[in-house]
Amino acid sequence: MGLFAGEVVLAVFVAELRNLRWAAVALGLQSLFLVAIICTFGYLSGITYFYWWAGVAFVVRVLLIPWLLWKYSRRVSVSEVKPWIGLIPSVVLMAIILPLAYHYISTYLCTYFLVFLPPAYVTIGETAALNLALGLTIFVLGIYVLLVKRDIIKLVIGLVLMENGLQWALVSPAPTVHEAAEIGIACNLVIASWILLYLSTKIYELYGTRDSLFISELKW
Amino acid sequence: MKVTEIQSIFPLLIFLIPIAFSVPILTLGRRYKAFREWCAFAGLIVTFWVTVLIYRQIISPGGLKALTWHGWFYLDGLSLLMEFLVTIMGTLIVLYSVKYLAKESPRGSTSEGKLSLYYGLLILFVGLMNWACVINSLIMLYVSLEGTTLTTVYLVAYDWEKKSIEAGFKYLLLISVGMIFSLFAGILLYCVSSSGPALFLSKLGGRVPEIPRTIALVSCGLFIAGFGTKAGLMPFHAWLPDAHAEAPAPISALLSGVIIKMGAYALVRTVVVFAPQYREIVILMAVIGSVTMILGIIMALTQDDLKRLLAYSSVSEMGFIAAGLGLGTYLGLFGGFFHLVNHTIMKGLLFFCAGALLYAAGSRKISELRLIPKKMVVTGFCFFVAALAIGGMPPFNGFLSSLTLFMALGESDLFWASILLVVASFLTVAALVWAGYRIFWTKPVPELIPVTANPGPRNAKEVPSLMWGGMLFLAILCLLFGVYPQVIYPLLDSAVNGILAISAP
Numbered sequence: 001m002g003l004f005a006g007e008v009v010l011a012v013f014v015a016e017l018r019n020l021r022w023a024a025v026a027l028g029l030q031s032l033f034l035v036a037i038i039c040t041f042g043y044l045s046g047i048t049y050f051y052w053w054a055g056v057a058f059v060v061r062v063l064l065i066p067w068l069l070w071k072y073s074r075r076v077s078v079s080e081v082k083p084w085i086g087l088i089p090s091v092v093l094m095a096i097i098l099p100l101a102y103h104y105i106s107t108y109l110c111t112y113f114l115v116f117l118p119p120a121y122v123t124i125g126e127t128a129a130l131n132l133a134l135g136l137t138i139f140v141l142g143i144y145v146l147l148v149k150r151d152i153i154k155l156v157i158g159l160v161l162m163e164n165g166l167q168w169a170l171v172s173p174a175p176t177v178h179e180a181a182e183i184g185i186a187c188n189l190v191i192a193s194w195i196l197l198y199l200s201t202k203i204y205e206l207y208g209t210r211d212s213l214f215i216s217e218l219k220w
Numbered sequence: 221m222k223v224t225e226i227q228s229i230f231p232l233l234i235f236l237i238p239i240a241f242s243v244p245i246l247t248l249g250r251r252y253k254a255f256r257e258w259c260a261f262a263g264l265i266v267t268f269w270v271t272v273l274i275y276r277q278i279i280s281p282g283g284l285k286a287l288t289w290h291g292w293f294y295l296d297g298l299s300l301l302m303e304f305l306v307t308i309m310g311t312l313i314v315l316y317s318v319k320y321l322a323k324e325s326p327r328g329s330t331s332e333g334k335l336s337l338y339y340g341l342l343i344l345f346v347g348l349m350n351w352a353c354v355i356n357s358l359i360m361l362y363v364s365l366e367g368t369t370l371t372t373v374y375l376v377a378y379d380w381e382k383k384s385i386e387a388g389f390k391y392l393l394l395i396s397v398g399m400i401f402s403l404f405a406g407i408l409l410y411c412v413s414s415s416g417p418a419l420f421l422s423k424l425g426g427r428v429p430e431i432p433r434t435i436a437l438v439s440c441g442l443f444i445a446g447f448g449t450k451a452g453l454m455p456f457h458a459w460l461p462d463a464h465a466e467a468p469a470p471i472s473a474l475l476s477g478v479i480i481k482m483g484a485y486a487l488v489r490t491v492v493v494f495a496p497q498y499r500e501i502v503i504l505m506a507v508i509g510s511v512t513m514i515l516g517i518i519m520a521l522t523q524d525d526l527k528r529l530l531a532y533s534s535v536s537e538m539g540f541i542a543a544g545l546g547l548g549t550y551l552g553l554f555g556g557f558f559h560l561v562n563h564t565i566m567k568g569l570l571f572f573c574a575g576a577l578l579y580a581a582g583s584r585k586i587s588e589l590r591l592i593p594k595k596m597v598v599t600g601f602c603f604f605v606a607a608l609a610i611g612g613m614p615p616f617n618g619f620l621s622s623l624t625l626f627m628a629l630g631e632s633d634l635f636w637a638s639i640l641l642v643v644a645s646f647l648t649v650a651a652l653v654w655a656g657y658r659i660f661w662t663k664p665v666p667e668l669i670p671v672t673a674n675p676g677p678r679n680a681k682e683v684p685s686l687m688w689g690g691m692l693f694l695a696i697l698c699l700l701f702g703v704y705p706q707v708i709y710p711l712l713d714s715a716v717n718g719i720l721a722i723s724a725p
Contacts, residue, residue, distance in 0.1 A: 042447070108434065132411065139404065146397060153392060162400050166407060173410035176419070177359055178292075183365030185403070191370050192396050199389040206382045215386055 004134055007033040007168070011138050011161060012094060015145045016087060018080045020073035020153055027157060028066035034164055035062060038130075043172055053182050057167065060186040065160055065193050072197040073153060076204045081151035081211045094141070101140040106133035135168030141148065152200045152210045156193055163189050223284045223296065223422075223721045228272050231293035233353040234303060237267050238347035240342050249336025257318050260339040264346065271303050274423040279710050284717050286422070294356040296420045296722075297714030298682040301557060302353045302485055304711070305564050309477045310346040312568070312690040313470045314339065319684045320470055321574055331523040337374060345371040345474075352482060356420045358406040361489065363400060365450060365482055369395045372479065376467045387466035394459040398449025402486070405442035408435055421722075425493035428724035436494055440501050443490045444508065451483025453542055454512040457535045461519075464531030465584075469575020472527055476534045481560055486540050489555075493723045495548025505546020506629070506637045512539030513644040521651050526574045526584045529655060530567065533610065536644055537563045543641070544625040547632045548723060553716040555624030561708065562609070562617040562701060569694035570652070573599050576683040577659065577693065589659045595681045599661040602691040608657050609698040611649020617701035 010030035017023040035058045042050025049070075085093065106129070142162030146155055170177065204210050241263025244608050249256030259312055278300055286296035323334060352364035369392060377388030412435050413419045413427060428436065449456040460480070464472045487505075495501050516536030541563065544556030576599045578584050598706035609616030612623070622645055629638035682688065699709060 136404075152389070159393070159396055159400070162397070166400065166403055169404075169407050170410075173407065173413075175415070176410060178357060181357060181359040181363060184360060184367075188363055188366045188370065192366070192392060195370065195373055196392055196396075197388065199373075199385055201391070202385050203389060206385065215389075 004037070004130070007037065008098075008134060008138065011141050012091075012098075014157060014161060015094070015141060016090060018087075020078050020080055020176065021070055022189065023080075023154070023157060024066045024069035024073065025071065027160060028062050031061035031066070031081075031164060034168060037168065038171060041131075049179065052179055056183055056186050059184070060190050061160075061164065061167075064190050068190075068194055068197055069153070072201055075201050076153075076210060080149070080154055081209070083149045083151070085148045085153070094144065097144060098137055099140060102133055102137045104138075105136045106130075129172070131171045132169045135165045135171070138162075138165030138168060142163070150210055150212050152203065152215065153197065154214065156200065157194045159196075160189065160193060221284050221717055221721050223286050223718065224282075225286050225288045226277070226296075228287040229275070230270065230277070230287050230290065231289045231295040232272065234267065234295070234354060235347045235351035237270060238263050238350065238491075241266075242344035242347060245336060245343060246340035247488065249340055250332050253332065253534045253559050256336045256339045257314065260314045260343045261311065261317065263343050264314060267346065267350070271300070271307055274300055274303070275625070275711070276525050279714055284714070284721055286718065288356070288422075291420060292356055293354045293411065294420070295354045296422075296718035297716075298485070298488065298503065298557070298718055299353040301561065301711055301715045302481070303350055304354070305348045305481065305561065306346055306478050309474065309568055310342065311566060312572075312693065313474055314342065316473075316575070316687050316690050317342075317468075317470045318574060319686045320579055323579065334378070338378065341371050341374055342474075344490055345375075349478060349482065353485065356422055358409060358419055358421060358424070358490070358555050359403065361421065361486060362403045362406060362446075365447075365486060366396065366399055367521075368443040368479065368482060369399070369450075372397055372471070372475070375471045375474070376463045378468050378471065384466040387462040391459045391463040394456075395449055398455045399446050399458050401442045401449075402446025402490070402535065405439040405490070408439045408442070421489050423722070424490070425723040426725075428494055428497055436498065439502060440494050440498070441504070443487065444504065447483045447490065447510065448485040448542075450480065450525050451482070451487065452535050452538050453479045453483075454515055454535065454539070457512070457516070460535055460558065461528050461531040463530045465525055465572075469527070469571050469578060472530070472574070473568040473571035476530070476571060477564040480534065480538055481564060484538065484545060484556075484560060487542065488545055488719055492545055492548050492553070492719065494724070495546065497724045502546055502548060502632065502634075506543050506632075509541075509543025509546060510637045510640045512536065512542065514539070514640055517644050517647040517651060521647065524586050525657060526577065526659075527571070528679065529586070529651065530570050530574060533565055533570075533648060533651065535698075536648060537567065537610065540622065540625055540641060540644070543634075543637055544628055547628055547634075549628060549632060550716055550720065551624065551628035551631055553719055554712055555621055555628045557712050558624055558705075558708075559618075559621035561712075562621045562698075565694050565697045565701070566606045566610040566618060569691055569698065570604055570610070572687070572691045572694070573603040573606065574630065576687055579683050579687070580681060586655055586658050590631055590662045595659075596660075596683070598682055598688045598692065600656070602659065602688070602695045603656050604653070607652035607697050610652060610700070612645040613649060615702045616698050617705070618698075619702060620705055658724045 005141055013026040035054045038050050038054040141161050142158050144157030207215055245256045245259050288294050355361050355364050373388050373392045376391050377384045412431050452460040464475055480573045513536045516532050520529045520532035541556050541560050545551045609618040612618045626638045
């Protein structure tokens with residue numbers, strides 16, 4: 001439960017830290033908690049697949065993506081562009097949205113999965129449903145970041161948060177998913193993040209800002 | 221109807237060949253100038269030859285057939301249809317690009333490195349598209365489609381200017397965010413299916429009865445948001461006009477002709493298979509399709525930028541296709557696939573024409589293009605053929621597919637949608653013929669022609685044969701599929717029956 005709580009709290013830090021480098025560090029830590037969760041499930045279920053997955057997640061999510069964020073945020077100003085909503089209202093809003101999202105997801109989606117879980121999960125059935133609910137809550141947090149942030153680098157962080165949430169949700173059905181899918185998802189994410197960050201520095205050079213509000217040459 | 225599955229290596233070859241050809245282009249293309257174009261062309265010809273061999277195996281007497289490779293790859297009539305589209309359009313785009321890119325673009329400079337990356341990524345993209353068409357895993361479908369997006373970002377931002385970089389950024393961010401919803405849906409379905417055998421796309425329809433209603437509907441909604449973004453359906457279309465307008469014309473033809481069709485393909489594989497059991501999905505797809513077809517064409521009517529007009533028209537046409545496919549009936553799927561093929565031809569042709577105008581006159585604004593001397597006869601002819609075809613006018617191909625969609629919507633008691641389809645068709649023909657009239661038929665006013673532009677409207681003349689040859693070929697196809705559609709019916713029939721066979725009972 002400590003790992004679960006740490007994962008969610010760090011996700012909130014990733015969303016709200018105004019210094020992009022610190023946000024990158026928080027994202028790396030949040031991903032490290034995700035790797036720890038995957039390893040814990042590998043240990044509990046005795047399925048080696050989880051360790052492979054944790055290894056890929058460690059390289060991509062803990063090392064590569066935070067490093068890319070660190071590197072590219074160094075080329076531009078490290079302070080985040082002022083978002084639509086200030087820090088205090090944003091934290092208050094998240095304190096309302098996230099428990100609500102968790103409640104609805106666990107009530108209306110996760111209850112179905114308890115009866116469909118594979119035999120390996122019989123002993124930890126409720127935990128698996130909790131994984132799914134919390135993972136999808138982080139997914140909702142990622143959507144929130146995309147909606148309220150104006151800094152284009154923060155938008156990339158929002159995309160990574162959504163992905164991290166889905167990785168957590170994927171813990172329950174993971175043994176039925178082919179290893180190639182995990183590697184494919186991870187490769188896609190790291191390449192997409194790299195291209196987006198590279199383009200965002202080019203945009204900063206051309207527009208002189210990372211504020212998505214002012215990057216709007218293309219209208220109608 | 222039962223599908224006979226045949227173990228074959230072809231599902232692997234169809235994507236490995238183009239990927240293999242992309243490697244020498246990406247590594248050696250910078251050094252050997254002619255090598256990159258002809259290597260890309262050769263790769264596509266070999267891929268086309270393999271596609272023809274597959275056609276002979278699948279479209280043959282003896283019932284419905286599909287090629288598989290240990291269950292992980294599955295190639296049926298629909299996959300074959302998509303592979304034909306990808307390979308033929310890819311070949312035409314490579315040929316068109318040779319002259320289009322060789323001439324220094326008025327909106328940016330070209331270099332050897334850029335060109336080798338262009339051709340290398342283009343053929344790599346064809347390989348990834350073919351991979352997406354044969355992949356049989358739900359999550360790998362997401363991975364392969366996202367892969368096609370990643371390979372095309374550079375092609376969209378090729379001009380490397382302020383607007384094209386912005387378009388490339390929006391293209392990747394919006395599609396990645398949209399597509400992630402389809403991954404979410406895939407995970408939900410994996411969760412409810414994890415106690416059974418592996419969840420293959422070809423078996424998804426058969427598993428529909430065991431999926432709880434709420435999960436099925438939520439998953440389909442998420443798939444529509446995810447793959448609908450790729451398909452450019454409203455309200456997930458925001459990336460489409462920018463990317464289409466700012467990409468080089470051959471890439472716009474690729475985006476409109478092939479990439480957005482992959483969204484429709486994925487919707488068929490994931491959402492349409494649920495339709496026989498869920499009327500809600502049919503209604504939702506019809507509503508989204510109708511809103512898309514009407515709003516898309518209304519927005520097209522307000523454009524002065526020709527490529528942007530064509531982009532919004534593509535949004536509208538995807539609404540036609542989504543409304544038809546969403547019905548999940550034989551007629552709906554038949555009309556949807558037929559219109560999908562026709563739209564690839566018609567819109568590919570229109571973007572080639574827009575590229576020809578940009579190449580010859582250095583502008584894509586309709587108000588500026590109307591000033592050019594009337595020397596581009598082939599381009600003008602092809603533009604009007606495509607404009608009439610896309611507006612559903614006989615004797616062109618768009619007429620038959622629109623009519624089939626109209627009948628299919630009526631047959632499913634969705635008369636309101638069929639009326640909206642007719643309205644959208646008339647608006648489409650009005651928008652495009654009006655644009656064509658202003659560009660090709662209004663009298664040029666020499667004193668208004670800007671003299672500074674290079675090459676400039678004053679010097680506009682017909683484009684090289686390598687460019688108009690492809691345009692003429694597509695114009696002939698518009699007419700051929702309009703007067704003798706039987707030539708494509710076996711393939712469409714196989715695609716439709718293949719989907720009906722794997723759909724929910």
